[in-house]
Amino acid sequence: MATSDLTDTALSIKNLTVSYHNQPVLWDIDLDIPAGVMAGIVGPNGAGKSTLIKSLLGLVPSLSGEVMVHGRPYATQRKRVGYVPQRSSVDWDFPTTALDVVTMGLYGRLGWLKRPGRKERHEAQEALEMVGMSALAERQISQLSGGQQQRVFLARALVQQADVYFLDEPMAGVDATTERAIIDILRRLRDAGKTLIVVHHDLQTVRTYFDWLLLLNVRVIASGKAEEVFKIDHLRQAYGGQIALLNDNESLMFAASKVK
Amino acid sequence: MVWLELLSDYTFQNVVIGASLLGLISGPLGCFAVLRRQSLLGDAISHAALPGICLSFIITGSRDIGGIIIGSLITGSAAALIMLMLTRLSRLKTDAALGACLSIFFAVGIVLLTYIQSTNNASQGGLEAFLFGQAAATLRSDLWVMGSITLVTLLLLAVFWKQAKLVTFDAEYARTLGMPITVIEASLTAMVALAVVVGLQMVGVILMAAMIVAPAAAARQWSRHLGGMLTIAAGVGIVSGVSGATISTLSRGLATGPLIVLTATVIVLISLALAPGRGLLWGVIKHYRQKSALQKQQLLYALYKHTADPSCTPSTLGSRRMLNKLKQQGYLTRSPRGDDGWGLTAQGQEEARRVVAAFEELAS
Numbered sequence: 110m111a112t113s114d115l116t117d118t119a120l121s122i123k124n125l126t127v128s129y130h131n132q133p134v135l136w137d138i139d140l141d142i143p144a145g146v147m148a149g150i151v152g153p154n155g156a157g158k159s160t161l162i163k164s165l166l167g168l169v170p171s172l173s174g175e176v177m178v179h180g181r182p183y184a185t186q187r188k189r190v191g192y193v194p195q196r197s198s199v200d201w202d203f204p205t206t207a208l209d210v211v212t213m214g215l216y217g218r219l220g221w222l223k224r225p226g227r228k229e230r231h232e233a234q235e236a237l238e239m240v241g242m243s244a245l246a247e248r249q250i251s252q253l254s255g256g257q258q259q260r261v262f263l264a265r266a267l268v269q270q271a272d273v274y275f276l277d278e279p280m281a282g283v284d285a286t287t288e289r290a291i292i293d294i295l296r297r298l299r300d301a302g303k304t305l306i307v308v309h310h311d312l313q314t315v316r317t318y319f320d321w322l323l324l325l326n327v328r329v330i331a332s333g334k335a336e337e338v339f340k341i342d343h344l345r346q347a348y349g350g351q352i353a354l355l356n357d358n359e360s361l362m363f364a365a366s367k368v369k
Numbered sequence: 370m371v372w373l374e375l376l377s378d379y380t381f382q383n384v385v386i387g388a389s390l391l392g393l394i395s396g397p398l399g400c401f402a403v404l405r406r407q408s409l410l411g412d413a414i415s416h417a418a419l420p421g422i423c424l425s426f427i428i429t430g431s432r433d434i435g436g437i438i439i440g441s442l443i444t445g446s447a448a449a450l451i452m453l454m455l456t457r458l459s460r461l462k463t464d465a466a467l468g469a470c471l472s473i474f475f476a477v478g479i480v481l482l483t484y485i486q487s488t489n490n491a492s493q494g495g496l497e498a499f500l501f502g503q504a505a506a507t508l509r510s511d512l513w514v515m516g517s518i519t520l521v522t523l524l525l526l527a528v529f530w531k532q533a534k535l536v537t538f539d540a541e542y543a544r545t546l547g548m549p550i551t552v553i554e555a556s557l558t559a560m561v562a563l564a565v566v567v568g569l570q571m572v573g574v575i576l577m578a579a580m581i582v583a584p585a586a587a588a589r590q591w592s593r594h595l596g597g598m599l600t601i602a603a604g605v606g607i608v609s610g611v612s613g614a615t616i617s618t619l620s621r622g623l624a625t626g627p628l629i630v631l632t633a634t635v636i637v638l639i640s641l642a643l644a645p646g647r648g649l650l651w652g653v654i655k656h657y658r659q660k661s662a663l664q665k666q667q668l669l670y671a672l673y674k675h676t677a678d679p680s681c682t683p684s685t686l687g688s689r690r691m692l693n694k695l696k697q698q699g700y701l702t703r704s705p706r707g708d709d710g711w712g713l714t715a716q717g718q719e720e721a722r723r724v725v726a727a728f729e730e731l732a733s
Contacts (some may be wrong), residue, residue, distance in 0.1 A: 168541050192545040199539045204589060204598050213535050217546030224531065249593055265542075324593060 118180065119144040119273050119304035120165075125174030127157070127164045134160045136328050138174065142306060142321065144272075147299045149309045149319035149335070153348050156326040158308045159195070162223045162275045166192055178273055188217065191271035193262050195278050201250050208246040211236050214268040236264040241290055256287030263291060267298075274298065276307045280314075292318060315339060375618065383507045384571075384614045387515060388629060391568045391580060392606025394519040397526060397599040398564040399585035399606075400555050404537050404595075409464075409556065410449060411581035413471040415565040415574045417448030418477025422499050422569070423485060432496065434511050438518075438566050443656030445562045448474045478574075502573030504614060515567045522560050526599075533557060534595055571610070572626035580606065583633035590644035609633035664691050666724045669700065672713050673721035 118141050125138040135157045142148050150158045163169040165176050165183065178186040191214075211233040212225045219225060225233075237243045240260040250258065259279055266274055276295075280288050295305050299320075309315060315322065315335070322338040324330040330347040331338045402408050418441035425440030426432065447469045455466035482497060495503065509694055514582055526533060535543040535552045544550045561581065568577045588602035613629030642650050692711055694702045700717035713721060 163541070166541075166545050168544060187545065187547045190545065192542060194539070194542055200404070200406075203536070203538050204592050204595050206593070209594070210538070213538070213542070216531050216535055216543075217548070219531070221532075222528065314666065 118142070119146075119178065120306065121176075121177040121180075122165065122357065123175050125161075125164065125176070126172045127160055127169060131327050133257055133327060135164065135171075138207050138329055140323060140329060140332055142304065142323075142332075144179070144304050145299060145302050146321040147295055147305045147307065147309050147319050148321040148323065149315055150323045150325055150346075151309055151312065151315055152325035152330070154179040156347070158310075158325055161325065162192075162277055162308060166190070166275065185343055188269075189272040191266035191269040191274040193266045193274065193276040193279055195281065196255065196262060201253070201258060203250065206247050207237065207242060207249055207250055207253065207257075208233050210250055210261050211264045211268055214265040217269070220309050232268055233264070236268040238260075240264045240294060254284075256283040259283050259287060263294065267294075271303070273304045274306065278310060281310065289329065312344075313322070371619075372702075378618075380505055380507075381614070381618050382577070383509060383512060384504045384618065384625060387504060387507045387571050388610025388614045388625075389607045390512070390515045390519050391564075391571050391629075392584065392608070392610040393603050394522055394567050394606075395564045395577075395580040396584035396588065396606035397523065398560050399581040399583075400588065400595070400599050400602050401533060401537055402581055403585040403589070405554075405557070407558070407561075408582045408585070409467050409578070410452070411447050411561050411565060412578035413452055413467050413474070414445040414558075414562050415568070415577035415581075416471045416478070417443045417474035418442075418565060418569060418577075418617050418679050419499065419574050420481055421446045421478075422496070422574075423478055426485060426496060427481070434448050434514055434570075437499075437569070438514065438622055441569060442562055443703075444474060444478075445565060446559060447590075449558050449562065462472050490591035498573070500573050500575055501624060502569070502571050502576070504571050504617070504625035507570050511570055515570075518567055520565050522563050525556070525560070529553070537595075541694030572629055576626055576630045579630040579633060583630070583637050584609070587633070587637045587640040590640040590647050605633065605636050609636060615692055661691070662704075664688070665695060666728075668692065668695065669713070669717060669721040670724050670728065672701070672711060673718070673725060710725075 120140070120142040122138050122140040125135060125140075126133065127135040138161065150161060152158050155245045160169055166170045166359055167183070176183040183190070194236060208230065212229055214236070215225060215229045215232065219229070234243060237246050240263050242260050242264065245251075245253065245257060250261065253261065253354075263276075263279065279291055283291070295307070299305055303343060307319070309318065316339055319335050321333070322331040322335045324338055324343050326347045326349075331340075331343040380492055399408070399411070402411050420443070421444030422437050422441035423440075424444070425436040428440075429436040452463075452466045452470040455461050455469070456463050459466075461469070479589055485496060495506065498506065532543070532548055532553050535546075536548065536550050536557070540550045540554065543553075564581065565574075565577050568580050584602040584605040585598070587605045588598045588600075591601050592598035609632035610629050613632045617623050617625040617628045617633070640648070642648055644661065645651065668688065692701060695717070696703075696711075700714060700720055701711050702714050702717075
């Protein structure tokens with residue numbers, strides 16, 4: 110790992126609580142994620158993984174809590190934060206091209222009135238190049254496969270040149286090639302000193318992909334370096350009864366380290 | 370010289386200009402409504418305009434367009450707002466909230482309308498024309514108001530194009546970029562209300578929703594970009610407005626508003642069927658092409674694999690037609706045994722080998 114400077118904190122959350130109707134979805138989350146890591150957020154269904162990311166970004170109202178990005182409140186640091194939402198969150202039948210979607214990542218920087226010009230299109234094209242999609246720049250987004258759509262979303266975040274990236278299940282429903290490609294890009298970003306915070310659902314690959322982990326089930330079960338968090342006790346605590354599915358502790362660990 | 374006479378006719382001019390303005394604003398605004406899955410919001414807003422029209426008449430005592438526009442904007446926006454609050458705060462789903470809002474506001478409107486009629490106010494004549502529109506009653510002064518609203522709305526869209534587009538495609542992402550999405554979404558909804566107001570005089574509150582949805586639905590079929598979609602939708606709106614108005618005038622007495630809506634519907638149907646790439650017709654053709662290609666491969670495969678078996682004679686009409694087609698293409702020949710069987714030609718052998726190879730590669 111090129112950068113594991115644990116003194117700089119990329120994301121710091123204090124006392125974050127989110128509720129839906131009367132039900133707490135996230136309860137008293139305290140969390141510090143160091144800069145330059147690839148952090149996975151893992152937990153059972155309904156643990157609040159996506160809600161955590163969305164409440165950090167102000168997309169879901171929170172009851173309490175403060176979010177600092179690189180030491181300053183999130184609201185003042187928007188330009189340093191990139192977001193890759195779940196692919197299913199938008200209607201892909203929208204009449205536009207892959208390149209145009211990526212250009213949307215620059216709208217924040219352009220301000221209220223300025224329009225994207227040649228420079229912006231060039232940057233967007235470069236971001237598409239990074240995710241291996243430059244040949245499909247002019248393709249209608251409705252004609253892209255699921256994996257290609259996910260790459261377009263990734264490119265849209267890349268073009269923002271942020272320091273901290275939030276990704277909501279980027280590996281959900283994509284083919285193996287795309288998963289490989291996405292992981293490669295994320296690793297490259299991490300090696301360039303960026304911080305990546307990824308909601309992930311596949312326990313099999315957790316150990317190979319992430320160097321930092323948050324195990325979540327409404328509360329923080331454990332957080333820290335991946336090898337310290339990914340332990341059967343913690344997993345049992347997070348997944349409760351569902352752990353029966355992965356009772357064979359040793360084989361799980363073994364399988365995970367084999368994937369490489 | 371019917372046309373010359375028609376073009377110099379004052380009423381006809383007003384109706385055509387009014388219909389064009391309506392198309393010009395409802396097409397582009399409808400695109401945003403349709404893409405944001407809020408096409409029925411236009412329906413709720415337009416039905417809810419009726420109580421506003423009646424209230425404005427009760428207060429001002431006249432059919433002045435200014436009062437009517439303000440009244441219908443207020444009740445229309447109130448309906449939209451209540452609908453959004455119902456979906457957000459209660460457990461009602463969008464469709465139920467929308468249906469409730471639409472019918473309650475419309476019922477209030479009808480009650481007010483009959484109340485006004487019962488007061489026998491001499492100037493109330495024709496207030497019910499707002500139900501289905503009364504294009505022929507359009508005045509030059511109305512056109513100026515409609516034109517200004519259209520111009521301002523389109524200018525606003527042009528200036529905040531980026532914001533409108535991103536909020537429509539991906540509102541949450543827009544918010545992470547720091548865009549005030551609530552303001553932008555509310556503005557887009559308010560603009561739909563403005564489009565409805567422009568159409569009140571022409572097509573009336575009941576059919577107005579069609580002018581929001583139809584041009585946008587037709588335009589989506591032909592466009593690859595949002596900008597193109599808006600332009601085409603405006604064009605469809607104008608064409609249906611003008612042709613509806615013309616048909617109505619030439620036919621003497623057929624209602625203009627419904628004719629405009631019907632023309633738009635015809636354009637939608639044509640677009641749904643024929644638009645390149647997205648049209649149903651191309652879907653059907655593609656399906657048959659693929660099916661026939663598959664049948665050809667399957668037949669060649671079968672003949673190649675089971676050459677020795679003379680008992681496989683074609684039994685269905687479809688496969689017999691396909692066999693004859695393959696014979697014409699030079700892949701097949703009548704079997705040399707002289708019976709009813711078929712054999713592969715050298716060319717057919719080659720093609721069949723390719724099919725088999727592709728098939729086995731797929732299976733492995």
